[in-house]
Amino acid sequence: MADKVLMKGNEAIAEAAIIAGCRHYFGYPITPQTEIAAYMAKKMPKIGGAFLQAESEIAAINMVYGVAAAGRRVMTSSSSPGISLKSEGLSYMAGSDLPALVVNVQRGGPGLGGIQPSQSDYFQATRGSGHGDYHMIVLAPASVQEMAELTVKGFELADTYRMTSMILADGTMGQMMEPVSLEFDVKPAPEKPWATVGTKLQRKHNIVNSLSLVPEELEQLNFERYEKYNYIKENEAMYEEYLMDDAEYAIAAFGIASRVAKNAVNEARKQGIKVGMIRPITLWPFPVAPFKKAADKVKAIISVELSMGQMIEDVRLATECKVPVTLCNRVGGMIVSPEQVLEAIKEVAENGGAK
Amino acid sequence: MVVFDKPHSLNEMSMHYCPGCTHGIIHRLVAEVMDELGIEGRTIGVAPVGCSVMAYNYFNCDMIEAAHGRAPAVATGVKRADPENHVVFTYQGDGDLASIGMAETVHAAARNENITVIFVNNAIYGMTGGQMAPTSLPGQVTQTSPYGRDVNHCGYPIKVCEMLSQLDGPEYLERVTVNSVKAVRNAKKAIKKAFQNQLDGKGFSLVEVVSSCPTNWGLTPQQALKWIDEKMIPYYPLGVYKDRSAGEDK
Numbered sequence: 001m002a003d004k005v006l007m008k009g010n011e012a013i014a015e016a017a018i019i020a021g022c023r024h025y026f027g028y029p030i031t032p033q034t035e036i037a038a039y040m041a042k043k044m045p046k047i048g049g050a051f052l053q054a055e056s057e058i059a060a061i062n063m064v065y066g067v068a069a070a071g072r073r074v075m076t077s078s079s080s081p082g083i084s085l086k087s088e089g090l091s092y093m094a095g096s097d098l099p100a101l102v103v104n105v106q107r108g109g110p111g112l113g114g115i116q117p118s119q120s121d122y123f124q125a126t127r128g129s130g131h132g133d134y135h136m137i138v139l140a141p142a143s144v145q146e147m148a149e150l151t152v153k154g155f156e157l158a159d160t161y162r163m164t165s166m167i168l169a170d171g172t173m174g175q176m177m178e179p180v181s182l183e184f185d186v187k188p189a190p191e192k193p194w195a196t197v198g199t200k201l202q203r204k205h206n207i208v209n210s211l212s213l214v215p216e217e218l219e220q221l222n223f224e225r226y227e228k229y230n231y232i233k234e235n236e237a238m239y240e241e242y243l244m245d246d247a248e249y250a251i252a253a254f255g256i257a258s259r260v261a262k263n264a265v266n267e268a269r270k271q272g273i274k275v276g277m278i279r280p281i282t283l284w285p286f287p288v289a290p291f292k293k294a295a296d297k298v299k300a301i302i303s304v305e306l307s308m309g310q311m312i313e314d315v316r317l318a319t320e321c322k323v324p325v326t327l328c329n330r331v332g333g334m335i336v337s338p339e340q341v342l343e344a345i346k347e348v349a350e351n352g353g354a355k
Numbered sequence: 356m357v358v359f360d361k362p363h364s365l366n367e368m369s370m371h372y373c374p375g376c377t378h379g380i381i382h383r384l385v386a387e388v389m390d391e392l393g394i395e396g397r398t399i400g401v402a403p404v405g406c407s408v409m410a411y412n413y414f415n416c417d418m419i420e421a422a423h424g425r426a427p428a429v430a431t432g433v434k435r436a437d438p439e440n441h442v443v444f445t446y447q448g449d450g451d452l453a454s455i456g457m458a459e460t461v462h463a464a465a466r467n468e469n470i471t472v473i474f475v476n477n478a479i480y481g482m483t484g485g486q487m488a489p490t491s492l493p494g495q496v497t498q499t500s501p502y503g504r505d506v507n508h509c510g511y512p513i514k515v516c517e518m519l520s521q522l523d524g525p526e527y528l529e530r531v532t533v534n535s536v537k538a539v540r541n542a543k544k545a546i547k548k549a550f551q552n553q554l555d556g557k558g559f560s561l562v563e564v565v566s567s568c569p570t571n572w573g574l575t576p577q578q579a580l581k582w583i584d585e586k587m588i589p590y591y592p593l594g595v596y597k598d599r600s601a602g603e604d605k
Contacts, residue, residue, distance in 0.1 A: 024435065050435045054428065055462035062425040062459070066432020069419045070399070070441070074432070092422045196417035196433065198397035198441065205366075207411045209420035 004179035009147040009169060010077075012180050013103055014039035016148035017075050020155040020186050022101070023049035024074040026063040028056055028082060031115045032171040033105035036077040057082040061089030061102075068098035069208040071195030073155050077103035079171075080121050081112060083129065090164055091130025095210025097194075097225075099158035101151065102136070103167040105174040108333040116333025117171035119255060122310035125168045126284040133222050135229055136164040137236070138283040140254040144178035150281070156187045161232060168283060170306065172256040172335065232285055239287035240279040243269065247276030249348055250294050252315045252325075253304040254280045257336060261304045264341035273349045283311070291318035300348040301325045304341055306334075324348075362386035364395045366415045373481075375569040375576025378407055380533045381475060381542070385446070386414065388547045392554065398442040399433050401426040403456075405448035406481040421445075424456020427463035430470045442553055444471040450480045453489040453513050460515070465524040467558035471549045474515060477566040478587065485571030489513045492590055497571070516563050516596040526558035528596040532565040532588065534580040557600055565591055 007015070014036045017025070025040040037053065044051035054060035060076045067074035078086060083104045093100060104125065108118040125138045137157050139150040147169060154165035196206050212218040243265060244250065253261040258279040268275045276298075278290045294301065300323055303312035309327040316325050328344035330336045364386035372378045389395045398416040402408060404423035411418035421429040426445035434443045452460050452474050463470065479497055480486040486499040490512045494503040504512075516528045527549060531542040542564055549560035565587050567579035574582055595601075 024432070026432070052431070052435065055458050058425065059428040059431075059459050059462065062422065062428035063432035063435075065421070065425075066401075066419070066429040066434075067436045068432075069429070070433050070436035072436045074436075088422055089425070096420075196399045196419050197437065198399060198417055199395070199415070201396040205415050206417045207420070208418070209411055211408060211420055 004181050006177055007144060007180050008035055008175060008177050009141075009144045010035035010105065010174040011039050012144045012148040013077070013151045013167065014043070015182060016151035016184070017101065017155070018043060018047065018049075019182060019184055020073060020152045021189065022073040022075050022155065023047070024067045024072055025049070025051050026054050026060040026076050027078065028054050028060050030079045030082045032107060032174050033077050033079050033103065035174070036103065057085035058088065061086040064100050065089055065093055065098060068093065068100045069096070069196045071192035071197060073159070073189055075101040075103065077105065079105050079107045080109050080118070083121060083124065087124070087130035090136065091128070091132050091134065092210050093164050094128070094130070094134035094136070095132065096208050097162040098208065099162050099164070101154045101158055101165050101167070103169065106168065106170040108331065114333040115171065117256060117306060117335060118331065118333060119170055119257060119306035120308070120310065120331060121168065122283065122305070122307055125166055126286070126314070134225065135284050136166045137161070137232065138166045138168050140168050140281060140283050141173060142255050142258050142279060144176065144180045147173060148180050148182060149184070152184045152186055157236065159189050161228060168255070170256050236282060237285045237287040237289065238281035239290050240281060241290055242277040242279065244276035244278065244290070244294065247274055247294070247297070248299050249273065249275040249345060250298045250301045251275065251277040251304055251341070251345070252280070252291070252301055252311065253277060254283060254311065257304045257306055260336050260338055261341050263338040264345060267338065267342050268345045273345060275345050275349070280311070286314045286318060288318040291315060295319035295322040298323055299352060302328050302341075302344050302348060304328045304336055306336065307331060362390045364389035364415050365413055368412045370413055371409060372406065373570040375567065375579055376406070377533045377564075377566040378475065380539060381473065381564050381566065382410065382413055384539070384543045384546050385444070385473060387543065388550050389416065391547065392550055394442045394550070394554070397440055398444065401430045401433070401443065401445040403445070403447040403451035405451045407446055407448060407475065408482065410446050424451050424454070425459055426451065426456065427459040427468065427470070427472065431463060431468050434468065434470050438469065442550070444473060444550070446473045447475070448481070449474070449476045449478065449488045449490040453515050461519070461522070464519045464559050464561070465522050467524040467526060469553055469556060469558050471553050472559070472561040473546065474561055474563040475566045476515070476563055476591065477568040478512070479568050479571045481568050481571055492586055512590065514591060516561070519561065520596040524559060525561065525597055526599050527552050527560040529598070530563040530565065530591060530593050530596065532583055532593060534567065534583045565593070
């Protein structure tokens with residue numbers, strides 16, 4: 001059994017990134033994720049890495065773009081308003097097929113919003129975030145251990161598919177402390193013959209670029225990128241099922257909401273209600289399979305979210321609207337309570353799933 | 356004996372620039388400098404958005420296309436990925452560098468980021484068809500200042516070298532032009548120094564090249580070169596604005 005250390009979620013991300021071989025971090029201060037930058041500022045100079053506080057989120061993501069173009073593992077982190085600013089760069093990175101890790105420790109919005117936890121950037125994360133047809137791999141940790149594990153996994157997936165991986169956490173996940181094991185088998189970065197590191201006069205020059213002025217060619221590039229996305233959908237979806245074997249009702253929840261919902265599921269079971277939970281770990285690709293399966297056996301699904309109902313759309317798509325899907329939520333930095341989720345479960349159970 | 360040849364650092368693509376545009380000259384100077392310093396194989400260039408967006412096709416070294424204005428940030432990343440081996444330059448126009456990318460420019464200079472910046476100032480947005488630039492002259496007629504740039508309405512042009520020279524950060528700032536043989540020779544000297552500084556680890560070196568845009572200025576190529584002397588240089592005087600290590604060597 002590996003030794004465990006007590007860490008904040010944000011620190012676990014930073015340490016796991018270093019373990020994954022990331023030696024370049026660029027960021028701009030924003031609550032509630034600043035511990036990541038502080039950790040990197042302390043550690044990077046000691047291990048031959050580079051930490052740089054950029055002049056803006058926009059500059060930070062473009063520094064990431066530069067390091068990624070040079071083939072190195074690189075990351076940035078921010079919180080909701082900062083991710084909006086980075087979204088230009090995220091679109092360019094998708095258009096140039098560059099791998100990197102981006103962390104969003106979400107806070108309530110829109111606008112400047114608040115600084116308390118939220119999951120209201122689900123649409124932004126799973127629908128690309130910037131302009132154009134593209135996706136990021138979106139990973140949703142539900143513990144400090146997963147903050148670390150999914151950071152390592154995020155770098156590996158990014159390199160495998162030449163995409164951005166995003167850790168979609170929230171203020172609670174970032175700030176809370178839990179014991180975490182930091183022993184990982186890290187897959188080393190693959191060869192990157194496309195990287196701009198100088199030709200050494202040995203090959204034709206490499207160009208990292210997202211401009212393509214010929215419509216037929218740009219269309220083809222989009223087609224090829226979506227073939228890759230389809231492969232990822234088939235092969236990389238991750239989820240956890242909790243007490244789903246005999247479940248008559250299901251909760252859909254990710255991240256901190258799933259932690260709360262699990263308590264409510266346990267309490268409901270004590271009260272004789274057969275409820276389980278499907279917890280997406282990848283939000284993109286969305287784990288369609290367990291929901292499809294659930295749609296044929298449960299009477300109703302409750303989507304527990306810290307948003308006005310964003311993941312619920314994917315749940316409805318995955319279940320093809322075969323069963324009613326209701327929303328149980330708090331927003332603006334408020335967090336659902338186990339009691340609230342339990343009430344929602346009881347309500348659908350009393351109605352036998354009918355709306 | 357070959358007395359005049361294409362620099363190896365430029366490839367065989369034919370350039371898309373308008374007749375009389377000075378981008379071609381400036382590309383050639385950058386390529387000659389890469390050849391002479393023997394750095395083509397370890398240089399990574401960062402192209403802007405603007406007329407020179409497709410510079411990535413013309414240089415033989417590895418190239419990256421940046422988002423509009425972000426070239427200095429991208430260059431910062433590439434440089435810091437391998438500071439010992441990477442030689443990094445950005446090639447940017449006035450809209451890219453002095454308008455949308457001003458923050459990236461100022462902060463790369465303030466950090467004395469060890470990169471080379473080639474700044475082509477032709478006082479207009481060329482690629483989009485001739486709109487007012489941050490460096491368009493007072494009174495200059497453009498598509499978006501059809502009655503001439505009214506400084507009471509939209510303010511004054513930005514003098515990049517003068518402004519950056521107030522910072523402690525940058526190593527070297529020089530403004531040159533390319534509208535005569537003598538000027539071209541001088542411009543090459545400045546560009547070479549800006550690359551040599553990077554090789555010597557001295558830091559942020561920017562060469563502003565006062566350039567022409569006959570198409571959008573509505574002038575013939577020859578008139579445009581004259582207009583540089585008559586209008587541009589009085590507002591943007593040539594010269595060295597900062598050279599921290601001047602006199603240190605030799």
